[in-house]
Amino acid sequence: MVASRTGSYKKPLPVIHPDNEPYWAALKNHELRLQRCTDCNTLRYPVSPVCWKCLSEAADWEKLSGKGTLRSWIVVEAATGNPAWSEDIPYVVALVDLAEGPRLTTNVVETDPYSLTYGMPLEIVFADVTDEVTLAKFKPAS
Amino acid sequence: MAPLDLRNQACIVGVGTTEFGRILDKSPVRLAAQALRAALDDAGLEKEKIDGFVTAFGSPGGVDFDEFTAHTGVDIRWTNQYWTHGRWGTTSIIAAATAVTSGVADYVLISNTNTVPRGYGKHFSRFAGDRWSEGLRDAGGGQGQLDYHGLDTPGAATSLVARNYMTRYGATDEELGSIAVAFRKHAQLNPNAIMNGKPMTIDDYMESRFISPPFRLFDYCLTNEGSVAIIVTTAEKALALKKKPVYISGFQGIHNGRNDFVFFARPGMGVGMQQEYDYVAPPQRVYEMAQVEQKDIDALYVYDAFSTNTWTALERFGFCPAGEAHNFTQNGRIELGGELPINSNGGLMSEGHFSGYNHFVEMTRQLRGECGERQVPNAEALQWITPFGDSMILTKGQ
Numbered sequence: 001m002v003a004s005r006t007g008s009y010k011k012p013l014p015v016i017h018p019d020n021e022p023y024w025a026a027l028k029n030h031e032l033r034l035q036r037c038t039d040c041n042t043l044r045y046p047v048s049p050v051c052w053k054c055l056s057e058a059a060d061w062e063k064l065s066g067k068g069t070l071r072s073w074i075v076v077e078a079a080t081g082n083p084a085w086s087e088d089i090p091y092v093v094a095l096v097d098l099a100e101g102p103r104l105t106t107n108v109v110e111t112d113p114y115s116l117t118y119g120m121p122l123e124i125v126f127a128d129v130t131d132e133v134t135l136a137k138f139k140p141a142s
Numbered sequence: 143m144a145p146l147d148l149r150n151q152a153c154i155v156g157v158g159t160t161e162f163g164r165i166l167d168k169s170p171v172r173l174a175a176q177a178l179r180a181a182l183d184d185a186g187l188e189k190e191k192i193d194g195f196v197t198a199f200g201s202p203g204g205v206d207f208d209e210f211t212a213h214t215g216v217d218i219r220w221t222n223q224y225w226t227h228g229r230w231g232t233t234s235i236i237a238a239a240t241a242v243t244s245g246v247a248d249y250v251l252i253s254n255t256n257t258v259p260r261g262y263g264k265h266f267s268r269f270a271g272d273r274w275s276e277g278l279r280d281a282g283g284g285q286g287q288l289d290y291h292g293l294d295t296p297g298a299a300t301s302l303v304a305r306n307y308m309t310r311y312g313a314t315d316e317e318l319g320s321i322a323v324a325f326r327k328h329a330q331l332n333p334n335a336i337m338n339g340k341p342m343t344i345d346d347y348m349e350s351r352f353i354s355p356p357f358r359l360f361d362y363c364l365t366n367e368g369s370v371a372i373i374v375t376t377a378e379k380a381l382a383l384k385k386k387p388v389y390i391s392g393f394q395g396i397h398n399g400r401n402d403f404v405f406f407a408r409p410g411m412g413v414g415m416q417q418e419y420d421y422v423a424p425p426q427r428v429y430e431m432a433q434v435e436q437k438d439i440d441a442l443y444v445y446d447a448f449s450t451n452t453w454t455a456l457e458r459f460g461f462c463p464a465g466e467a468h469n470f471t472q473n474g475r476i477e478l479g480g481e482l483p484i485n486s487n488g489g490l491m492s493e494g495h496f497s498g499y500n501h502f503v504e505m506t507r508q509l510r511g512e513c514g515e516r517q518v519p520n521a522e523a524l525q526w527i528t529p530f531g532d533s534m535i536l537t538k539g540q
């Protein structure tokens with residue numbers, strides 16, 4: 001299902017289905033969890049029904065620290081796709097290296113978009129955008 | 143058994159386009175039929191001879207093979223159809239070449255048609271939506287967009303590659319601008335280019351507005367309407383047709399894996415799922431197959447959906463080492479008259495975004511010597527490259 005649009009949130013929402021539902025359910029509980037392959041120990045990203053390394057379907061949903069570092073970012077200055085993003089201009093889309101390994105595409109929030117530096121430590125922000133959906137965003141570590 | 147040697151076994155024998163424009167307000171079927179007529183005329187071939195059809199479906203709704211045959215009366219015995227956008231140029235022509243050499247078809251038409259939402263696409267609201275087909279993947283997949291984090295256009299996603307590249311290798315905004323300026327210069331010599339009559343200096347570029355820094359407006363390709371048709375047959379049948387055949391001498395396919403395509407990066411750049419490492423270009427099959435050395439390429443054609451694609455593609459194929467393309471593209475080297483002219487038609491950025499099929503039309507015309515003011519002197523071997531690893535070498539043959 002596409003999560004329903006309750007309230008005033010007009011931006012795109014993730015497509016939640018049984019394969020990825022535990023990921024979104026964890027975020028809603030303000031936990032970041034990714035799958036750890038119980039056959040080869042690979043931490044899986046993106047969320048997937050199979051391990052990209054060994055093709056096993058077995059995995060545990062491991063709770064991660066929510067700590068990371070800023071690898072790279074852009075400041076979007078014009079909403080050329082969905083116009084709903086206009087209200088956020090300028091906003092940051094970033095590549096964040098999680099302490100546990102995977103590199104997420106996400107947003108850095110709660111700071112001046114023009115104040116970021118390479119490698120700066122970040123921590124997760126659980127952004128409750130609708131009653132059903134929480135997005136994993138990041139802010140400078142306190 | 144060794145692989146079949148398909149070098150110079152298939153040829154491009156006819157090319158045709160409609161006019162190219164920002165908005166033509168003509169339907170995809172009308173445009174596709176106009177390009178077909180132009181290509182048949184160029185080849186000196188009757189419509190009834192076409193018995194194979196390849197399309198990358200066009201955008202947002204092009205003409206699929208059922209619709210095409212119903213409207214044009216073309217009667218086919220082989221077809222192949224790809225996704226709606228620009229990554230399928232090489233693959234389409236490889237498919238046509240292997241079809242004619244294996245005999246499943248004799249004359250294959252490759253057709254690609256674009257309309258835009260504010261042009262004829264406005265009649266196709268059923269295609270509208272805030273997701274590309276790739277965006278339906280949970281994490282954007284190879285294309286890399288992630289709409290719910292506001293990375294919802296290929297341009298924004300590719301600007302992440304540009305930012306990574308420019309920071310890592312110390313490339314400047316002016317160096318980036320030299321790509322758009324070179325292609326715009328070429329468009330001034332191409333009457334069918336959408337940006338013909340609209341010259342641009344580096345100062346114009348630097349003054350254009352930022353969309354997603356480091357990308358300014360002119361780092362993006364155009365969005366536009368029009369259609370391209372290309373006809374492929376065997377080398378033997380080609381000799382009986384109107385014009386000198388252009389030989390499909392070498393090719394290689396899209397390379398894809400967790401280290402590949404992401405946002406028009408080359409491997410090693412550390413975007414999306416990619417590992418980050420110092421990339422060194424491995425030997426490329428396309429040269430071995432074509433029996434052409436890289437130094438003998440007379441002009442290059444690049445899938446320039448965004449300016450940095452030129453850098454990532456040059457490095458992917460080893461025209462220069464990783465991190466040096468931003469220097470390589472300076473001082474007129476990639477302009478007509480330079481050491482390695484790139485996109486003599488003006489490219490997707492200044493001729494028009496026809497998914498690279500327009501580049502294949504240009505390569506064909508260059509090898510025939512039909513390009514007038516923008517003719518590459520003594521063009522014998524031309525190469526098409528993309529950041530995602532596919533490539534084709536066209537030559538005049540022996």
Ligand SMILES: [Zn+2]
Nearest residue numbers: 037040051054
């Ligand atoms: Zn595994």
